[in-house]
Amino acid sequence: MRWITPGGLLRGGGVFGLLAAFPFVERTDWIVNIGVFTLMFAGLATAWNLFSGYTGYISLGQAAFFGIGAYATGITFEHISIGSGYRPFYALPLIGLAVALVSVPVAWVALRTRAMTFAIVTLMLLFIVQQLAFNLRSITHGSQGVAVPQPTFASNFDRPYYLAMLSVLALAMLICWYVRRSKLGLMLLGIREDEEKARGLGVRVTGAKLIAWALSVGLTAMIGGIWGYYLFYIYPESAVDPLVMIGAVLMAFLGGKGTLWGPMIGAFVLVPAQQWALTSYGATRLYLIAYAGVFVLVLLVLPRGIVPSLADLVSRRRFRATDRPDVRPTVERVAS
């Protein structure tokens, strides 16, 4: 696999250039607001993919760290005067790093389980964090929530949040891209394919999984931090919301888990559609049926997700267009 290809560079630069230009071209608040949510879910799905897509361990508990990131921002505002405006964004890497480090011992225990058990353990983790958010009143103020001071941006209010979400998404994509092309990525894919076999080949499976987990959690917490700052109020129900995680996971599945662009494409298809349906048909709740219909359609037509299904289609066409090498075994070929 080549490290950087001109096509890949052009694709990445083009997509993120267009996304960065979007809030300067389109200034309507509600549209930029949809953009913020789209980027948030794209970032969450990409961060989830970094761990679950590459290792095959389906985590349903990343929303716990999204909530912890949001609370970390709110609590930082309360106890440390970090200022308003753009300055809280600069604290995001520290929040991400701290949450990632704290999550490692938890992951070390959770990763002793596999498959469905791991998914359920991580889901339980989410509910434990939600209960802690309700009950640790001295820190989280329980169901009253944590208030975050409203910033006074000179420009369009949503734009700074949009750009902050875009920056974290770009960072998540960069990390995913780098990991996939590194030895760590190869180790993770080996674990996903057959963990026992990987162990038998000397792959340090626990260490590799923990690194991927920490990177994923750190990015998730950073996104949670921006989200907390965006909403001004952080409540347990909304900060540690299973639906946020389920939404992000579904987007990753829709786009193609384990691929670089899949989760982002899944979010870019689903979130605007969801928001549009919600505004247009929200009162009747019919949009939920349409939402379910999208997933049924994807399962029937593109069961592996958009990106892998399209890649299969392209490779099948290329395969038909070229002669397949003669791969039949012969004694001469195999044993000579």
Add this chain to the structure above:
Amino acid sequence: MSSAALLTAEGLTKRFGGVVAVEDCTFSVPTGTITALVGPNGSGKTTVFNLLTGYLRADAGTVAFAGRRIRRPDPIRLYRAGLTRTFQQARIFPELTLVENLVVAIQQPWRTIVCRAIGRDDRSRAFELLEEFGLVQLAELRAGSLSYGQKKLLEFATVLMAEPQLVLLDEPTAGVNPVMVAAIETRIRELNARGLTFLVVEHNMNLVMRLCDPVIVLDHGTKLAEGRPADVRNDARVLDAYLGA
């Protein structure tokens, strides 16, 4: 043939509930040999492999490799020490290319995990082995697209990436066509001539008699016989175990 034992198992015992899969099993694999571990179905051969390589924990007994007693056999540490294995059903990484399958098996220090997945040296080593195993034309294909026999060859090639001292082959020719059996036999002979030691579980007795020396026979989890192929073939207890005569 050198008489020094590269691998020694002493008193290995493994129970699954009330079933004794392996009981007080003692044997050794001399350095430089192709040792066979044979026995009827359910005699405990694969369980012994799993105990030796740390995939199962023994209830009793010890394992020593290259003169060192392994207190708690662990696949990762044993692989790094030079003991590798294949599985009864060919286990490969189907979504990875053949080259990637091989490169995963290179021992990587932690500091290199951020380096490029397949470095120049990794690629050249992988291609060298693929060439040797007649799979070089398929190097960039997904391993899942290979035939079963080719998957067996790929798995065999993979465990050689770390330049081991001892390879445990679990039924290397099971479900493989005669052309591929000949190829696998040739590879084992060549590698053995270069000094690599093998412990082979195999049901193809013609191959065992041609290729292996010594031969260890298991039955009901215990060692029944051990010795030269001709002696083992004529052992009444072995005939009884295989044929129920």
